[in-house]
Amino acid sequence: MRQSNLYVILFAIGLTVVFGGALSLTSVGLKPLQDKQVELDTKKKILGAVMDISTIEDPNEILSIYNEKVKSMVVDINGNEVTTDAKGNPVVAEKVNIQKNYKFDPQERMYPVxxxxxxxEGVDAYIFPTFGAGLWDWISSYVAFGSDLNTVKGIAFDHKGETPGLGARITDPKVQNRYIGKEIFNDQGELVSITMVKGEGNAxxxxxxxxxxxxxxxxxxxVNAMLxxxxxxxxxxxxxTKSQKTASL
Structure with missing residues (x-):
């Protein structure tokens, strides 16, 4: 009986090592593909805020359009460009994890632009990622502004667990299109954001x-709190940026 128990234990340990190693190797092997998919998804959302890419199925075409039309940078809460992290590593806007950043104090976050x-040539739109809490889980968006940095050119919402047919409608183009042409500054130049009011068909x-x-x-x-x-x-x-534009005129 002792030998039988020892055999069972050793057999279980052996299986754990073999399958654990196999899973580890699989994870390492798939990581480049996973990273590529994350990159593609991020760039699709960014482009989706300013242009219709719904008919483009080729991932390489998406990436080509992105590389041709989009430039990026990272700034801090004071509007200063950030080029390296605390460890001195280069900072890349497309690789900033907005969800992880959300857990930090706003003063410590990195903000991709x-x-x-x-x-x-020039800049037709500035796109800012946002992140917040919905009814059941996280919500996020990429909101695009025209060169005036005031008027919305487009917005692409996403969510994890909002109610189908209700809160999940934030991903519906009809809902997102409501933001186009809206402004975030009032006539006095004060930031007032954009408010989604209660109900539909409001006059x-x-x-x-x-x-x-x-x-x-x-x-x-x-959505209102996030924006x-x-x-x-x-x-x-x-x-x-507005001041720099004015000074260059």
């Missing part, structure tokens, strides 16, 4: 308001 140019909406989603009030509030918080964090960069 993506600059879209249709012709490759008299201002340039700082969009219709809500029926039955998804909490998701709407989460307001992140636009405030990007406000220093926005003001600096």
């Amino acid at each position: 993506f600059m879209f140019s249709e012709s490759g 008299g909406l201002t340039e700082h308001q969009v219709d809500g989603m029926s039955g998804a009030t909490i998701t709407g509030k989460g 307001e918080a992140y636009l405030e964090c990007y406000s220093a960069f926005i003001q600096k």
